[in-house]
Amino acid sequence: MKQEMKIPQATTKRLPLYYRFLQNFANEGKRRISSQELSEAMKIDSATIRRDFSYFGALGKKGYGYDVLYLLEFFRQTLDQDEGANVALIGVGNLGNAFLKYNFQKNHNTRIVVAFDSKAPHEGTEVNGIPVYHPDRLEEMYHEYNAELAILTVSSRSAQVMTDRLAAINAKGILNFTPVRLNVPESMKLMNIDLSVELEALIYLIRNSD
Numbered sequence: 288m289k290q291e292m293k294i295p296q297a298t299t300k301r302l303p304l305y306y307r308f309l310q311n312f313a314n315e316g317k318r319r320i321s322s323q324e325l326s327e328a329m330k331i332d333s334a335t336i337r338r339d340f341s342y343f344g345a346l347g348k349k350g351y352g353y354d355v356l357y358l359l360e361f362f363r364q365t366l367d368q369d370e371g372a373n374v375a376l377i378g379v380g381n382l383g384n385a386f387l388k389y390n391f392q393k394n395h396n397t398r399i400v401v402a403f404d405s406k407a408p409h410e411g412t413e414v415n416g417i418p419v420y421h422p423d424r425l426e427e428m429y430h431e432y433n434a435e436l437a438i439l440t441v442s443s444r445s446a447q448v449m450t451d452r453l454a455a456i457n458a459k460g461i462l463n464f465t466p467v468r469l470n471v472p473e474s475m476k477l478m479n480i481d482l483s484v485e486l487e488a489l490i491y492l493i494r495n496s497d
């Protein structure tokens with residue numbers, strides 16, 4: 288992202304969501320939207336939306352709401368939607384296979400360009416048209432395919448080792464699906480995705496709603 292200011296991770300995570308909803312509104316021909324309308328569509332409270340938007344400067348006007356096309360352009364640039372990113376997938380088991388079969392590009396400019404699995408042959412194979420190599424070739428192929436970041440779906444015992452190797456080749460970020468709390472250098476961005484944590488949060492919401 289181009290932004291230099293410190294934006295909370297929770298806000299960052301919502302940006303692609305805002306972008307998608309704004310795209311829908313724009314496609315419907317809507318040119319103006321209030322935080323209340325966005326709130327109802329996205330099921331996020333309007334105070335959160337206003338606070339999120341405030342990190343990017345005063346994007347809305349009182350009594351007018353937000354200019355949909357302006358916001359869309361703003362988020363598109365902020366999220367680098369034009370450029371997209373090349374992603375490497377490390378670990379092609381149950382989860383990794385599902386990611387290779389899911390076409391990210393339908394919604395985003397981001398794509399998995401190369402994958403690695405210890406069961407793959409040295410010369411490589413293909414899953415859904417995406418090359419899969421043995422991890423012996425990580426350092427060589429990561430650069431060959433211009434990967435910027437990695438999705439980590441290896442078994443727990445390999446998680447830190449592969450993270451260290453990714454750090455050594457200056458991978459910019461890791462989306463970590465393993466349950467391991469990874470040590471990464473400061474220069475590397477890390478996001479952890481844990482379905483059980485998300486599920487617990489949902490259960491909490493269900494139990495505590497009136």
Ligand SMILES: NC(=O)c1ccc[n+]([C@@H]2O[C@H](COP(=O)([O-])OP(=O)(O)OC[C@H]3O[C@@H](n4cnc5c(N)ncnc54)[C@H](O)[C@@H]3O)[C@@H](O)[C@H]2O)c1
Nearest residue numbers: 378379380381382404405440441442443445464465480482
């Ligand atoms: N975050 C979540 O919500 C969630 C959900 C399910 C599983 N997981 C985690 O995701 C990971 C993958 O789960 P899975 O069910 O796909 O497991 P899996 O055993 O089916 O797949 C792991 C794959 O990693 C490969 N691998 C192991 N070491 C490697 C290395 N050094 N380099 C490259 N590939 C390597 C294995 O050959 C295997 O194909 C696990 O750590 C699991 O705990 C997370």
